[in-house]
Amino acid sequence: MSMVQSPRTRVVVIGAGFGGIEAVRGLAGAAVDITIIDSRNHHLFQPLLYQVATASLTPSDIAWPIRFLFRGRPEVSVLMATATGIDTARRLVMLKGLDPVAYDMLIIATGARHSYFGHDDWEQFAPALKTLEDATTIRRRVLTAFEQAEAEHDPARQEMLLTFAIVGGGPTGVELAGAIAELARDTLKRDFRHIDTRETRIVLVEAGPRLLPAFVPEQSAFAKAALERLGVEVALGEAVTLCDANGIVRGDERIAAATVIWAAGVQASPAAEWLGVPADRAGRITVEPDLSVPGHPEIFAIGDTVSIAAPGGKPVPGIAPAAKQAGRHAAKAVRARLAGETPAPFRYHHDGSLATIGKRRAVIDFGWIRLSGALAWWIWGIAHVFFLIGVRHRLAVAMSWLWIYLRNQRASRLITQTEPGEAGEPPPG
Amino acid sequence: MSMVQSPRTRVVVIGAGFGGIEAVRGLAGAAVDITIIDSRNHHLFQPLLYQVATASLTPSDIAWPIRFLFRGRPEVSVLMATATGIDTARRLVMLKGLDPVAYDMLIIATGARHSYFGHDDWEQFAPALKTLEDATTIRRRVLTAFEQAEAEHDPARQEMLLTFAIVGGGPTGVELAGAIAELARDTLKRDFRHIDTRETRIVLVEAGPRLLPAFVPEQSAFAKAALERLGVEVALGEAVTLCDANGIVRGDERIAAATVIWAAGVQASPAAEWLGVPADRAGRITVEPDLSVPGHPEIFAIGDTVSIAAPGGKPVPGIAPAAKQAGRHAAKAVRARLAGETPAPFRYHHDGSLATIGKRRAVIDFGWIRLSGALAWWIWGIAHVFFLIGVRHRLAVAMSWLWIYLRNQRASRLITQTEPGEAGEPPPG
Structure with a gap:
């Protein structure tokens, strides 16, 4: 699939987090063939992951098959595979156990993991x-x-x-x-x-x-x-x-x-090592103002795997809205290059910070206004349900939360996948 | 907990499948202390398990924490533990990694597994x-x-x-x-x-x-x-x-x-070996007409781990309604023994057989009427939603099915818990 010459520009996106998904969305209608690569089959709404860990939501409430998100985009291929490196000279993404995938332009959105x-x-x-x-x-x-x-x-x-x-x-x-x-x-x-x-x-x-x-x-x-x-x-x-x-x-x-x-x-993905470019202490690539990788105008890097300063000198935070903005910018930068233009610099706009404390308290800092308490919690809840992808998941999450709010009951109090040797291990054979 | 002398009769139930749950329900109000033991923390609605396997339902749609089911019954203790044997002389259930639990009367509902x-x-x-x-x-x-x-x-x-x-x-x-x-x-x-x-x-x-x-x-x-x-x-x-x-x-x-x-x-659980009583080729205990274990009037065995003939000589089938009926009977038999009476024999009443083929066809045999086709599918769906425990799960399942019916979409197309060595394995570290 990857080695066949294509008359259209081949854009490869590594990573289907908030940044990668938004980059593919931003390229809708462009004359490009897109391959998005992720080691999982699903996009994950990470901000609600703690609710799965504490039995309030079930995994499928906050995750969507990546290919389902792009089922209406025939030019988008989804490949469930683990990227292991990038051959910048031959413009190939190396994959574990599969043939490499060739790119003309590459968007790296491989995120971070805990450290x-x-x-x-x-x-x-x-x-x-x-x-x-x-x-x-x-x-x-x-x-x-x-x-x-x-x-x-x-x-x-x-x-x-x-x-x-x-x-x-x-x-x-x-x-x-x-x-x-x-x-x-x-x-x-x-x-x-x-x-x-x-x-x-x-x-x-x-x-x-x-x-x-x-x-x-x-x-x-x-x-x-x-x-x-x-x-x-x-x-x-x-x-x-x-x-x-x-x-x-x-x-x-x-x-x-x-x-x-x-x-x-958190520690950034190994993308800086793949590219052989400098990284900060957390492993993040320092990108050019247009989010391209230094020395590689055909490669953009976005989200938690890069380090970039917001206006005023503060670093762009590792939050979902920032990754989405960067993904949209990367799509625009790819379009600019296709048109022979110079991409504009990325300008991060901070919409606000939110954190929730239990089921009735939250803190929100929008910059122009700060809220702490029950009203902030309601805004937090509505904002998160709004940003969830798909009507069905919004309904399912809203129903689970309503249940917890009214009844203190939780949907997902299941102990499964027991670790070997732990008490409670299912009987062998 | 278990070795302390209790003035009330101690009933131990092993297994929280359909039979075990129904036995505990049937003992509501009796002057007994009940311990129900299961290696899982959840009761599972097994007839819909194939829908989890095929991404239509999510695990928590068809499973409930056992202790949640009995939260209003202070005399019922739930113990997540793996039973490893029964000491009939000392009337103890042996557990993996925990002290034995003493019983005065025992209900074995350990089910079957695949063979x-x-x-x-x-x-x-x-x-x-x-x-x-x-x-x-x-x-x-x-x-x-x-x-x-x-x-x-x-x-x-x-x-x-x-x-x-x-x-x-x-x-x-x-x-x-x-x-x-x-x-x-x-x-x-x-x-x-x-x-x-x-x-x-x-x-x-x-x-x-x-x-x-x-x-x-x-x-x-x-x-x-x-x-x-x-x-x-x-x-x-x-x-x-x-x-x-x-x-x-x-x-x-x-x-x-x-x-x-x-x-x-299927192969019955090893309960016959634990008791040292004869079993059939599938490992099932042949019980007395009142569901007691031969030679042990204080022990009843129910569900897929026993073999018993229905009226007419046909074996009682290994289906949920049969296990539930047996669970209710075991509770009545325990009450009879407490009252110094002789338990009545178990009489299985076959309500019908159902199987579904895809999302628009089913076959139902109620005995007095047989249905094949779309109407049977609707009856199947309504019956299963009705038998699910709890309003919230009924709603969640009904919503998932409606979504599949109308949109062909499925809630749970997630690939998780990847097996080591398989392609698609998440990156190490």
């Missing part, structure tokens, strides 16, 4: 939240901890099973802590006989001096107070120095926790 | 459909086969990837074949660029002379014709003699298929 700051061995004890598999892994561990606590006779071990440590006080950490608190205090409170799930200990650990550093200090303080009202312990100003099977160490303090979730750091 | 008739090595090539994990495994394999076919250059290999063999012509095999045919011909037809999914080959292999042997021959013939109209090849009268990585062998014929699904045989 353990050099402690990759912590991952087994403290899973992070980037993929659907991560979310169902965390969901299984959280729900299994309650099940094991119910069967446990040793009080110390029971306490450890009922302790959840979340590392990282950004939006993901805050949202996970709030959701686990509500799961324990509301959803599960009538379901157990030997433990009181309302006594669950949830510790949110942040190395910096406040939660949600992208917000103003007043909103950080609001988030801390709102979490504490939900019963979350917020531990600031001290980094985690160890994760193991018994919990975490924070400064001199050991927190005995059977469940640890990592929401602390 | 490969002595060829357990076939399982890796031909997964069967009993658990949610089985369903998501089959869903992943079916959807990945289409993805791999799209990327494949070798026509023979592509044909093999687009061939699906289903072994076993009972309701599960018929339902899977019809659903995969509609997935290929309707849902996916506009989504691929290099393959025509309408040319997918689906072969349903049955060793016996007709499909759906529990129905009358006219309905078997109707099902065969309806499947053939959907493009399914029905191959009768010859058993499968080999399953391997390249497909199956049926008599002298090799069918090259990348995806094989096993819907052929």
